Amino acid sequence: xxxxxxxxxxxxxxxxxxxxxxxxxxxxxxxxxxxxxxxxxxxxxxxxxxxxxxxxxxxxxxxxxxxxxxxxxxxxxxxxxxxxxxxxxxxxxxxxxxxxxxxxxxxxxxxxxxxxxxxxxxxxxxxxx
Amino acid sequence: xxxxxxxxxxxxxxxxxxxxxxxxxxxxxxxxxxxxxxxxxxxxxxxxxxxxxxxxxxxxxxxxxxxxxxxxxxxxxxxxxxxxxxxxxxxxxxxxxxxxxxxxxxxxxxxxxxxxxxxxxxxxxxxxxxxxxxxxxxxxxxxxxxxxxxxxxxxxxxxxxxxxxxxxxxxxxxxxxxxxxxxxxxxxxxxxxxxxxxxxxxxxxxxxxxxxxxxxxxxxxxxxxxxxxxxxxxxxxxxxxxxxxxxxxxxxxxxxxxxxxxxxxxxxxxxxxxxxxxxxxxxxxxxxxxxxxxxxxxxxxxxxxxxxxxxxxxxxxxxxxxxxxxxxxxxxxxxxxxxxxxxxxxxxxxxxxxxxxxxxxxxxxxxxxxxx
Numbered sequence: 001x002x003x004x005x006x007x008x009x010x011x012x013x014x015x016x017x018x019x020x021x022x023x024x025x026x027x028x029x030x031x032x033x034x035x036x037x038x039x040x041x042x043x044x045x046x047x048x049x050x051x052x053x054x055x056x057x058x059x060x061x062x063x064x065x066x067x068x069x070x071x072x073x074x075x076x077x078x079x080x081x082x083x084x085x086x087x088x089x090x091x092x093x094x095x096x097x098x099x100x101x102x103x104x105x106x107x108x109x110x111x112x113x114x115x116x117x118x119x120x121x122x123x124x125x126x127x128x129x
Numbered sequence: 130x131x132x133x134x135x136x137x138x139x140x141x142x143x144x145x146x147x148x149x150x151x152x153x154x155x156x157x158x159x160x161x162x163x164x165x166x167x168x169x170x171x172x173x174x175x176x177x178x179x180x181x182x183x184x185x186x187x188x189x190x191x192x193x194x195x196x197x198x199x200x201x202x203x204x205x206x207x208x209x210x211x212x213x214x215x216x217x218x219x220x221x222x223x224x225x226x227x228x229x230x231x232x233x234x235x236x237x238x239x240x241x242x243x244x245x246x247x248x249x250x251x252x253x254x255x256x257x258x259x260x261x262x263x264x265x266x267x268x269x270x271x272x273x274x275x276x277x278x279x280x281x282x283x284x285x286x287x288x289x290x291x292x293x294x295x296x297x298x299x300x301x302x303x304x305x306x307x308x309x310x311x312x313x314x315x316x317x318x319x320x321x322x323x324x325x326x327x328x329x330x331x332x333x334x335x336x337x338x339x340x341x342x343x344x345x346x347x348x349x350x351x352x353x354x355x356x357x358x359x360x361x362x363x364x365x366x367x368x369x370x371x372x373x374x375x376x377x378x379x380x381x382x383x384x385x386x387x388x389x390x391x392x393x394x395x396x397x398x399x400x401x402x403x404x405x406x407x408x409x410x411x412x413x414x415x416x417x418x419x420x421x422x423x424x425x426x427x428x429x430x431x432x433x434x435x436x437x438x439x440x441x442x443x444x445x446x447x448x449x450x451x452x453x454x455x456x457x458x459x460x461x462x463x464x465x466x467x468x469x470x471x472x473x474x475x476x477x478x479x480x481x482x483x484x485x486x487x488x489x490x491x492x493x494x495x496x497x498x499x500x501x
Contacts (some may be wrong), residue, residue, distance in 0.1 A: 036359070037168040039448045040426045042477070049246040057475055062167040062448050063359055065477070091166075 003031060004095055008114035012053075012069045017097065018111045023072050026099040027059065027090055030124050035061040038087045043101055048076045050103060052110055057100060059090065070102065072110040078102035080114065138279045140183035140334040141341060148355045154325055156186040156249045156374075163370045170360035171450040174323050175493060178283035178353040180344050181361055183322075187251025188331060189244040189258065195265035196204060196240050200229035200371040202257060203400055205383050205477040206233065211236040216245075216303040216318060220391050221254060222401030226408070230254050233320060233372065235305045242303070243316065245331075246273075246374045261400075277337035281344050282327035282364075284494045285351035290328065293347055297328055301500045303340045322361060324368030324493035357406035358432035366456060367449050369419070369488030369494070375429065376444045376458060385460065387417045387488070414463035420484035422455035427483075434461055434473040434480060435466075443474070451491045458488065 002024075007015040013031035015060050017024040032038065040060040050056040050070035057068035079101050089098040105111065115123060130191050136159040139145075143497060146152065150161025160182065162172060201208045207217035216235035220228050230250040235243045246254045260267065276300045280290070290297050296306050299316045305318040313336035321327045345353060361393040362372070371377050377386045384392065384405055392405055420433060420443065427446035432439055446457025457474070466472075466485040473480040489496065 036163055037166045039168075039450075040424075042425075060448065062363060062450065063162070088322065089477065 002095060005117040006109060007095070008071075008116060009120035009123070010069065010071045010114060012067075014068060014071050016071045016111060016114055018108070021105050023074070023076060023105055023110060024099050025071055025101055025103060027068070027094050028120070031066075031093050032091050032094045035036065035063070035066055037062050038090045041083050041087045042089070042098070043079050043084060044076045046076060046079060050074060050076060054108045059087070070103065071114060072103055072105050073107060074103040074105040076101055078086060079102040139182055140337050141182045142185060144338065144341060145182055145355070150355065150357060153358070154391055155185070155358055158248060160353070161184060163357040163359045164355050167357070167359035167363060168450050170354055170356040170426075171363050173352060173354045174283045174325055174360065174430070175451060177285040178281065178289065178346065179360065180346045180350045180353055180354040181280040181282070181356050182277075182341075182342070183280045184277040184337070185248035186272070186278050187246040187248060187254070188276045189255055190269075190272055191242040191244060191247055191258065191267060192240060193265075193267040194240055195262075195267040196242055198265060199258065199262060199267045199269075200234055200242060201396070201399065201487070203261060203332065204232075205392045205399065205401065205405070207396040208234060208236075209396070211242070213238060214304060214306065215301070216305055216320065218391065220304070220383045220388065221257065222399070223379055224400060224404070225380070226384075226401035226404030227379040228373065228377045228383065228386070229257050229379065230379060231371055231377065231443055234316075235316075235318065237305070243331075245329075249374060252485055255352045275333060277334050278292045278332070278333050279330045279337065279340060280321050280323070280327065280343065281330065281348070282321045282323040282325050283351075283353075284326055286325075286327040286350075287352065289314070289344065289347040289353075290400055293343060298315060299500070301425075302495065302498050315340070317387040321495065322370055322493050323364040324370070324489065324491065325364075326494040326498055348403075358431060362445075363447055363450055366445050366447055366458070367431070367489065367491040368488065368493060369458075372445055381417075381460070382408060385415055385417065401402070411465040415460040415462050417444065417458050418461045418464075418466055419488040420446075420457045420459065420469075420472060420474060420483050421452070421490070422476075422481055422483045422488040424476055425455055425474075425479075425481045427455045427474050427476055429457075432459070432475040433483070435463060435473070436471075444446070449490060455483075456486070456490050
């Protein structure tokens with residue numbers, strides 16, 4: 001499983017691990033910390049088409065609901081049913097056990113525009129209030 | 130009205146930050162939304178002990194020979210229940226039967242009352258009561274700026290009090306005792322907003338840090354944790370307690386809020402009584418009704434449907450950590466709904482199965498209280 005330095009990040013705090021035509025997607029450590037205790041997850045449907053930067057899933061903490069945006073366009077190739085059953089996994093293991101879904105990319109070039117670890121850290125710092 | 134640019138800080142602000150509180154602006158007060166996590170804090174209060182800084186709450190003192198007369202006229206509940214050393218939960222009503230505020234009025238001594246009011250309404254309540262004193266011998270003072278307040282809540286809390294304030298252990302629910310703590314005149318009452326047994330300690334700012342430290346020390350064997358507004362909200366909603374400004378306001382009556390037990394129609398005249406009497410005889414058009422969802426997390430503003438027809442929206446709603454499902458309350462236009470009747474709640478554009486439910490959703494130790 002990826003380390004947080006090895007994955008790419010979106011401005012909406014998803015992480016993306018690209019392997020060939022496939023992109024594994026989850027929520028960043030920073031995002032889970034900000035959201036607090038996560039109690040409900042609604043994943044996309046199997047084989048659903050998702051579009052880059054459009055909401056495709058919902059994560060609910062006790063406090064509030066958060067949209068999850070598809071970092072790349074494509075078709076859902078796999079879903080992590082474990083997080084649906086145990087949403088707290090996102091708090092406990094956001095980068096490992098709590099990956100959310102895998103996208104079969106239509107345009108792998110899209111992943112290249114995402115932030116690397118250093119850029120993401122800088123982005124988080126600049127958006128802190 | 131002055132709009133403050135920066136939120137007000139309580140005397141415990143620095144203590145909250147050092148304890149890891151994530152501070153937010155709550156109606157003009159800087160308070161922690163959570164410390165380690167809402168679920169942990171919620172569970173600590175339900176199972177053992179939690180402590181909250183509730184210094185944003187207000188304190189009005191009503192004194193003088195006509196203090197009872199003023200409060201009895203302004204409240205839906207019967208102030209005769211507040212004998213010396215006891216308080217009564219009540220609704221301050223306007224002429225339309227709507228809530229000016231929901232309060233606890235404690236009788237400290239003959240002709241001396243302490244009224245605990247909500248943070249956002251303390252000035253409004255003070256002005257409302259003062260405007261109704263006429264030529265009577267009664268003085269209303271807003272002492273909110275002089276006091277801090279802690280809530281120590283949970284089934285283990287009485288054990289913590291054994292050495293700190295043994296007199297508080299003898300208090301019944303809504304009992305109050307005055308006690309000198311760290312050289313300051315303080316009040317300890319057996320009240321709270323969590324549904325669990327526990328105490329609220331009202332103290333001048335100079336003493337509050339010492340009280341906080343003492344509670345943390347005495348609570349250590351019981352795993353006491355500091356709790357934020359997040360847990361305060363899930364605990365109070367599970368317990369069916371109202372949040373002023375969200376569940377009730379000037380335009381909703383006590384009956385509509387499904388708090389009929391607060392109304393004492395036979396106590397004599399009081400402000401708003403004729404409207405309540407009319408609602409009682411003619412029936413309600415809307416009533417604050419409990420709703421539960423098997424899956425999904427409802428939020429305030431979610432629409433509620435029955436048989437495909439929209440019948441209202443949720444005023445308060447959240448995930449219930451105790452029941453492990455979505456709960457909420459909303460004004461529904463079918464006041465005769467029975468617990469268990471099927472409904473639907475729209476969450477993220479989808480209508481999810483739900484049902485009408487009895488409130489409180491969960492009864493903690495405050496509901497099964499037996500004095501020691």
